[in-house]
Amino acid sequence: LANVRDKQLVFLVDAPVWRAKLRLHEAxxxxxxxxxxxxxxxxxxxxxxxxxxxxxxxxxxxxxxATARQALRVALASLQDPGSPESAPGHASGPGSVLRR
Structure with missing residues (x-):
């Protein structure tokens, strides 16, 4: 929609196909x-x-x-169970592996 002028909706399209589609759906x-x-x-x-x-x-x-990266690691670590193997630093889903480059 490009404009509303008086009681007319004005559309600006970049291809004739869109002009035809809008005409079809005018109502x-x-x-x-x-x-x-x-x-x-x-x-x-x-x-x-x-x-x-x-x-x-x-x-x-x-x-x-680096500060944001560390804050995300701390937040992730707080969500993990400290006794679970997933929270180990070397584990693929542990806090030590998050956001590594």
Missing amino acids: DVLDAARSLGLDCTTVAIKSSATPLPAAPAGAATTTVS
Whole structure:
């Protein structure tokens, strides 16, 4: 949705196929807008001459500080049973193996 102008919903799409799909579902779109409290009676669909910017591929990864890494180890250790073999530092699921690089 690009805009709501007077009683018209304005959509901006990047391909003709989306324009056609919105036209097919125009009544449903208007019903949904009305259910949200918008007093709309028409839909305008505009195609962009240039492609719209792509959404980011995924969340950016950040490095974890040594302090945060240690806090996570302590938190994990507090959740483990001290007598269990899984809590041993060399065990694959023990606190010593978590977040190792």
